[in-house]
Amino acid sequence: MILDILSWISIAIGAFFVLVGGIGIWRMPDLFSRMHPAGIIDTAGAGFLLLGLLLQSGDWLVSVKLVLIFVFLLFTSPVATHALAHAALLDGLKPWTRRRDKARDKDGEP
Amino acid sequence: MDAEARQGARQGRRAIDLYLNIILLVFVAATGIAAVWLRNLLASAMVLGIYSLLMASLWVVLDAVDVAFTEAAVGAGVTTVLMLLAIALTGRREKRARSRPWAPLAVSLATAGLLVYATLGMPAFGSADAPAQLHVAPYYLRHGEAETGVPNVVTSVLASYRGFDTLGEVTVIFTAGIGVLVLLGSASRRRRNSATPAKGDSA
Amino acid sequence: MMFLAAAGALIAAMVLALARAFAGPTVYDRILAVNHIGTQTVLLIAVMGFITGRPDFLDISLLYALINFVATIAVLRYVKRGRSTADKES
Amino acid sequence: MLHAVGLFAxxxxxxxxxxxxxxxxxxxxxxxxxxxxxAITLRMDLLDQQRDFVGPVWRLPLYWLWLAGQIILWSLIVARQVLAPRLDIDPVLQRLPCSQRSDLAKVMYANSITLTPGTVSTDVGDGEIEVHALTRAAMEDLKSGDMDRRVSATEAKRTKAAAADAP
Incomplete structure (x- = not known):
């Protein structure tokens, strides 16, 4: 019973973080600032969701697979994000800053 | 759990499946239209990757786990890379079509209509008395593991009962893969050998 | 019920990421969106496995987590070099 | 050889x-x-032959626990910024020094930075690392060097083999 409650709480927190990440991807002004909320999905969102599922699994093989999914995400997501940011910077994309917003110059591909 | 509760749970699950199907199909339609709509071919390739992921999720909802595997590996992985290679060899932007292609549109709409009409003649999804469930399927389910020693039914059917069939498929896929590699290899070699420096694809 | 709430949140986040993938404006925004739709699909399939009581769905989740990464890196390599990965490797 | 056996395991x-x-x-x-x-990996020569990554392994779980705490903390902070009615962000791009010697530790540091919401590593060079932060506060937190020290603590002591490998 306590396990159930704990897992519900964990899943709820995970769902909240996933939602926040989604909103952030839509709301932030440029690529670089979008990466930060997007990262929440991969770490806190996925972590709490999978933890909640883990508490519900009851089978060690299932638990191992859930942990493996999380470990894969933890290893791949920062590499992908880093590669993305690096590639975008090399391509000449300039990060959005407060000053540039006032200057109103736009960048990115037409 | 008593029978009544189990019945309720099953109905609830069916309702969830229905809603998930509807949502995912809407997503699939939206991505499909967007992929055609976008002029930037790179963006189209990205959107097609999403399309494959959504289709794979749809297969999972339909309980076709093995098809979902293939869709994820081939659709989202290999196809995206092949598309990018094709774009690298041609160009990033789609040319604006001059003529309005009414005839092809009519043909595709007619085909789509026929296909939808054909689905009306199919047995209901998952119905127990469909022809597919009556002949060899029960036999495979009952004797599959004992006869082949493979725990997964689908694997035992593919690799054992229809082994020759699968061998043929694998041969075709292997040949196609070699063909693609040869084509790409020769194209990139030609480009490297040509005196003009390969110009970037920034269009 | 909580599984359903999680699935709902994931689908809502997917809608937002889809919108970002369609809107762009740069290729990199789209890649970011694709990558995170991939992650959300992984989580959605895992949650769906628990809703329908078939935890073997987790195998697909695992596969997606890996393929998603490979696809993202392949795309980035192509975009970064302005030409294909085959150019370099063949 | 040890690498091959490890990979097989x-x-x-x-x-x-x-x-x-x-x-x-x-x-x-x-x-x-x-x-x-x-066998294929060996034939393609893909195995990393660097020797210097066997550090004090027992420190890793401690570091991961600390990192998990940081991730949750910064997730909440970034979540509040995302949900705020007016976007109150001030992104900065800056190069920071890093003290790791081995490639593996550098990768670990860069990935830890990226995993923590609010900061993303964008380039890793010799002795410095380029970071994009969502707010100045996130950048200041990183500048304090706390994470840098903790990652370096999990690194192996400089051995002869490692010294030969290092540029």
Missing amino acids: VLFGTWILLSGHFTPFLLIAGAVCAALTV
Whole structure:
């Protein structure tokens, strides 16, 4: 019973973080600032969701697979994000800053 | 759990499946239209990757786990890379079509209509008395593991009962893969050998 | 019920990421969106496995987590070099 | 050789965990597949031969726990910024010094930075690392060097082999 409650709480927190990440991807002004909320999905969102599922699994093989999914995400997501940011910077994309917003110059591909 | 509760749970699950199907199909339609709509071919390739992921999720909802595997590996992985290679060899932007292609549109709409009409003649999804469930399927389910020693039914059917069939498929896929590699290899070699420096694809 | 709430949140986040993938404006925004739709699909399939009581769905989740990464890196390599990965490797 | 054996162990372990069946046929098939993969990896010369990553391994779980705490903390902070009615962000791009010597520790540091919401590493060079932060506060937190020190603490002491490898 306590396990159930704990897992519900964990899943709820995970769902909240996933939602926040989604909103952030839509709301932030440029690529670089979008990466930060997007990262929440991969770490806190996925972590709490999978933890909640883990508490519900009851089978060690299932638990191992859930942990493996999380470990894969933890290893791949920062590499992908880093590669993305690096590639975008090399391509000449300039990060959005407060000053540039006032200057109103736009960048990115037409 | 008593029978009544189990019945309720099953109905609830069916309702969830229905809603998930509807949502995912809407997503699939939206991505499909967007992929055609976008002029930037790179963006189209990205959107097609999403399309494959959504289709794979749809297969999972339909309980076709093995098809979902293939869709994820081939659709989202290999196809995206092949598309990018094709774009690298041609160009990033789609040319604006001059003529309005009414005839092809009519043909595709007619085909789509026929296909939808054909689905009306199919047995209901998952119905127990469909022809597919009556002949060899029960036999495979009952004797599959004992006869082949493979725990997964689908694997035992593919690799054992229809082994020759699968061998043929694998041969075709292997040949196609070699063909693609040869084509790409020769194209990139030609480009490297040509005196003009390969110009970037920034269009 | 909580599984359903999680699935709902994931689908809502997917809608937002889809919108970002369609809107762009740069290729990199789209890649970011694709990558995170991939992650959300992984989580959605895992949650769906628990809703329908078939935890073997987790195998697909695992596969997606890996393929998603490979696809993202392949795309980035192509975009970064302005030409294909085959150019370099063949 | 140690690397090859380690790779085989990891691959075979993954096979067992994912299959969940323990019949002799499937176990042998798994061993053969893992061995074949290792053989191909060796032939393609993909194995990393760097020797210096065997550090104080017992420190890693401690570091991961600390990192998990940081991730949750910064997730909440970034979540509040995302949900705020007016976007109150001030992104900065800056190069910071880093004290790791081995490539592996550098990768670990860069990935830790990226994993923590609010900061993303964008470039890793010799002795410095380029970071994009969502707010100045996130950048200041990183500048304090706390994470940098903790990652370096998990690194191996400089051995002869490592010194020869290092540029």
